[in-house]
Amino acid sequence: MSPMRRLIRPATALLLAGGVVLGSASGAPAQAQEMVIPLDSLGVGETTTFFGRTAEVPFTIPVPPGTTPEVLTGTFQLPIDFTGGFVELYSGGNLVASFPLEAENATAGVEIPLDQVEVAGDSASFTLRAVMDVEGEQWCREIPELSLLNGSVLYSGEAATPETVADFLPPILSTLSIYVPSDPSQPVQQAALELATSLESVYRASDVDIQILDLPGNRMEPGLPGGSLERQIVFSGTGEPGIELVNGGEESAFLRINGEDGQVGDQARLLADPILNLTSDNQVTASGFPTQTHTFRETATLNELGYSALTAEGVGQPAVYLTLERARFQLFVESADLTLTGAYTPLGEERGGEITVTVGGNVVDRFPADDSGEIDRDITIPGNQLGRYTDIAVAYRTTGDVSCGTTQPVALTIDGESSITVTETNAPSQAGFQVFPEGLLPTVDVAMSGGTASDLSRAASILTGVQSLSNAPLQPRIVSWDEAVGSSNPTVFIDADGNRMGEIPRHLAMTDTTLTPMTRSGGGGGAIGEPGSEDVDSARQLTMSEDLSAGSLQAVWDAGNARMILAASSNQNPVQLDRLLDWLGExxxxxxxxxxxxxxQAGDRAPMEFQVETQEPRQLIDRINLMIAIAVGAVIVIVAIVAPLIAIRRFRR
Known part of the structure; x- marks a missing residue:
């Protein structure tokens, strides 16, 4: 459940709890015309950082029609050596309000009025400028950071109900429910998955909850209406292709997509296309909408990647930060060459300086500052140091006598024409889940052993989860299981019962009472090896004294077909697989x-993650044996080659 869904509750419950009054999200008439939404659910992020003693940060927040942003609340966390300061609110280039930061224990609560901020269309933009007061005459902090924590926006008014197809998708969406027939056709299956992934990409920053459900009793409408920030879409699977808004202007409004052939995909693609804003009617038919395909690139400048104004100024150590997203380049990257150009303030004879470049926290280049004040460096980053997102920092450190208020600050600028060029390889440099999302780009086949609406829901849960990792669009394609087994395309396999998992490469085999982790053969040329063949004489197993219910999600490099596989299965216990996918989606x-x-997901225990190694560290095998046995209450026979349990980090970009 997303943070927004947890906070938007009926007003009566919040009144009893003495909290903020919110509008109803149940579909009933709202008892109070206000709602509070955290910044994280508005696409801003959980924490907003202001770098430097004086810093400006622009904000853009969505505004549902019928509502007005009234107040931004939150807590500013100050560095320990700053006593307070003030914050200014600007809108349209004009100063709207100014108020002090009154710090206590290095924190200051704020309530920033937004009622005078300009609203254009479905969004409001404003800038916060923060200035901090340093304590005493001490030396200035190199890069002071002021952070806005636990921010939320109070909206007044009631979100308008849609009256046309163009109005159906609101700027803030908490839940999207997609309904399909219990036995959906292949075109409907593919259209539903395309719709789920494309709208996950559109609403990615706000963590929308997207689910695919059976039509109740094979009816052509949802069972219950959604809330004001929820939407429902029904695939009828019949009739002429087209989209119609049903019950427009009412709280029970929903969208129905008709059609049973390939044209149903056009209707789904319209909903993620900018031309949707032109559909000023409650019925529309789309045609000729191509699938959205991700384009890989070999090289790009920082400007092309969306970076501008890469300038920092400070007394001690100004620094410029950027983040490289691996999926924006080639499918599998062997290395990246960073051509870095820019300038810095030359120093006098009494001071020295050094420029350092760090990648993922590791220093990869350093050179002394000289009289030229110019930066022109070529840096190679190995592929195994390039994560899904890689932080790069360029810092200018100076020496000499430095003091607050008297020392002339120095500046550092990185040119937007600095470029990144990648070298492609034919296999991933990393393994497992770390290869996604690009391991499933640009087109991912989806094979389901059952093909039911339940399997479709599981596929949507996986694809939207992978899509949440990047804006690079996934393009799902429904194929038969037999076609997928021998294909060279990246594939998501859904085998809820686990009856056909033996037909594809895997890291873990499961029966009613036995878990058999596979070995992994070594890969060549820097590639991660594929699972080794099953060998009953050498494969170690974990055998239970009683039946074990388990579900798994496996990320496998299929070296024989040069592709990534993401396989979801269970040992005849689909409920366990659903529990695992629900846990991921929470x-x-x-x-x-x-x-x-x-x-x-084994038994009633929390999901556990493990990593398969290409070497056999015996002590680690014994350790993982013990951990799994404790988790499932089983008797150990011996476990195959696995690495230590990896703690699942809570991290979000």
């Missing part, structure tokens, strides 16, 4: 935090 950080090869 917190977007869980998908981002996966680092291993296999995620297992």
């Amino acid at each position: 917190d977007a950080a869980r998908w981002a935090g996966l680092q291993g090869d296999v995620l297992v």
